[in-house]
Structure formats: structure tokens, C-alpha cells
Amino acid sequence: MSGIGPLEPGEGTRARDNTPPPVPRSAGRARTFLAAWYGRNRRTALTLVALAVLLGGAGALFATRPRPAPPPSAPRPAQVPYPAQAVAVTFLDGRRTPAGAPPRSFSFAVLVSVESGPPVTVTRVTQPYDGLSLRTDPVVPFRTKAGSARKITITMHVTHCRGVPMNAGLPFLDVTLRNTRAIQIHGFILGSRYARHLSRALKVACSNSAP
Known part of the structure; x- marks a missing residue:
């Protein structure tokens, strides 16, 4: 009895492995900690982000503000003639x-x-x-x-x-x-x-x- 089964990889070839690489244990713990902190402090995090945006905009406005004209120099006192x-x-x-x-x-x-x-x-x-x-x-x-x-x-x-x-x-x-x-x-x-x-x-x- 004949049939078509899964193709075997040829010599010199490797089957594609779609399994995602393992996540380092430390990185996983860090993401878990950040996610937990964000869940507890979501309002604080949003406030800090908004404050950073405001400060950045204010800094840009300050840097590009028009410079005031220099004050007019005071007239020199008239010199006494000989x-x-x-x-x-x-x-x-x-x-x-x-x-x-x-x-x-x-x-x-x-x-x-x-x-x-x-x-x-x-x-x-x-x-x-x-x-x-x-x-x-x-x-x-x-x-x-x-x-x-x-x-x-x-x-x-x-x-x-x-x-x-x-x-x-x-x-x-x-x-x-x-x-x-x-x-x-x-x-x-x-x-x-x-x-x-x-x-x-x-x-x-x-x-x-x-x-």
C-alpha cells in the first residue's frame, strides 16, 4: 500500500522551527514587575508622561522665544568745551x-x-x-x-x-x-x-x- 507522508528534510537542510526563543528568566521578571507597577500606579505614570510632554513643549517655546530689543544706551553727558x-x-x-x-x-x-x-x-x-x-x-x-x-x-x-x-x-x-x-x-x-x-x-x- 502506498501513500504520501510528511516530507523528510533532505541532506544538509533543517526544518524551520517556529517556536519563539525562550525568554530569559530575568527579563520576564522585569516585565512582570513593570506590568504590576503600571497596574497599581497607572494614574501616576500617565501624569509623569503628560508632565514630560509639557516640560518639553515649554522648553521648546523658551528656546524659540523672541528676544527683547536691547535697551537704548544712555546719552553721554556733553563734554565741557575748552x-x-x-x-x-x-x-x-x-x-x-x-x-x-x-x-x-x-x-x-x-x-x-x-x-x-x-x-x-x-x-x-x-x-x-x-x-x-x-x-x-x-x-x-x-x-x-x-x-x-x-x-x-x-x-x-x-x-x-x-x-x-x-x-x-x-x-x-x-x-x-x-x-x-x-x-x-x-x-x-x-x-x-x-x-x-x-x-x-x-x-x-x-x-x-x-x-
Whole structure:
């Protein structure tokens, strides 16, 4: 009697074994423990998962938040100008020589203006010629505040004619100025009108060929 039975594996072949590999005993105990813990603490586990999701989202929002604009920098305090930068000296006109002035003297007026910064004190006024001396009214030192101007009368006296120019080109006055930043000596050129006035006055003072 013939029949078809199960095929025998050929030489060099192995039958497929569908039996799952044995689970290690330790892994099985771990899964059993986690399953038991989850069963007892299901609410706590879900809460921890939700909290982790919330914290992750909050961290992402914080990392991608728009950065606030930097605060505007405070303006720097204005620097105090040097006195020579804040003061102007302008020739006005000739003046009558004050009573009691020595012979060969002459007078003129200038305007001292302080344009900005703290008050400025004029501590000295001189001129470059050896044959001349001068004095001011008001006498130095005097003080002028910013935005103000002061009219000064200057009286010059010819001490000897050999030390003065008969035709002054660009005469100037040396003025010593002081404010809270510095003390400066500045030469102010008073222009052509002052040069003509000074030249005429010197010629009159020295017209008698006095020494």
C-alpha cells in the first residue's frame, strides 16, 4: 500500500522551527514587575508622561522665544568745551582815554562773549609789543557766563616808540581764560578795523619822535 507522508528534510537542510526563543528568566521578571507597577500606579505614570510632554513643549517655546530689543544706551553727558573754544573777542570801536591816564595813551573797546559751557573767567589780557603796556576796565579777573557778553575797555600806554610797529598788520591780544576744564592762553586776532585803529593811535602817540 502506498501513500504520501510528511516530507523528510533532505541532506544538509533543517526544518524551520517556529517556536519563539525562550525568554530569559530575568527579563520576564522585569516585565512582570513593570506590568504590576503600571497596574497599581497607572494614574501616576500617565501624569509623569503628560508632565514630560509639557516640560518639553515649554522648553521648546523658551528656546524659540523672541528676544527683547536691547535697551537704548544712555546719552553721554556733553563734554565741557575748552575755554578758547567757547569764547569770542570782538573789536568794537575806539574810546576816549580815561582821565588820569599817562601821556601817549589811547583806549578802545572789545566785546568778550561766552557762547557755551560753564562760566569763563578772564584772568589776564596782554599784547605782544615790548613798547606797550595795557590795563582793562573792569580789571582782571572777571567772569562771564554762557550766553552772555561783556564790554571791556582796554587802555594802552606807549612806554617807548622803538618797541612798537608804526603799521600793525595783524595785531592780536593774548587772553588767559579759565573754566572748569582747563586754563588756556589764546591769541585773538581782532581784524583789520583794530589794526587800523592801533596803527593810527601809535603814530599819534609817537609823532613827536619821542624815544
